Amino acid sequence: MHYISLLSTIITAVFATAVLSRYRYKKGRHLLFWGIGLIFYGIGTLTEVILGLTFSEAALKAWYLSGAMLTAAWLGQGTIFLLVRKRGVAPALAAALVLVSILAVVLVALAPINRDVTFDVRQPISTQYKDIMGRSGLIVVLTILLNIYGTIGLVGGAIYSAFLFWRKRVLANRMAGNLLIAAGALMPAMAGSFVNAGLVDWLYVSELLGVILMFLGFRQATAAKEPASQTSAVSTTQV
């Protein structure tokens, strides 16, 4: 069993609950997409736990779909809602993301499984999935595009927000929170690109550190109460 993934799953569940609870009374679409993105994150780490116990085709496909394809894009879309204020742009991008996500579900569901390969439960799935699951060119391209989109949105958005707060010298808690979110989101993004390139595999550790840092960042950024007078461009980078 992979205990790191189990710990990641527990922390992600708490984090997702916090974000979706905030969505219940704040109603920001960014919170909804972050919450869904975190559910994908949790499915990804939970399926790593399952695959650390036994092989399951459904778990493998759920892992690839949620962890490798959808998590970053949905989290990034949340930040797009927060930062892109031009009317209609963020909803249009969200609609495109939903359509691409449905396509991803279909493609991954239909992906062939090579049953001749021996699966080792002691090894992380990230080192074995390429030999077991047949990925079409479209799946690979979609995986890359979704991750680039999500990483630019989430990491780039957090860096940009932190920079704005720093430049204006306001809301130190949100500046620090965005720095933590950027660092946390960057970890699995880097590890995922390393896995994809066949380099060193530290995906499980990066997922754990990543979700801890993002959760701390979210808590930090949402810690202080806002006075009603808050205005200006800085308000566009609220969490």
Place this chain on the structure above:
Amino acid sequence: MKRSSKRFSESGWTQYLVPAVLVLLAAGLLGTFLVVILSLLGVFSV
């Protein structure tokens, strides 16, 4: 004009550490994309 009460006072870490962290994060982001592009170009043998 009333100044925002949310302004924070300048200190060593906001003056030097924050921009350094921002640059590091941006470099990490670019490095991640570089790895993706290089792997697409077949630079890494998988």
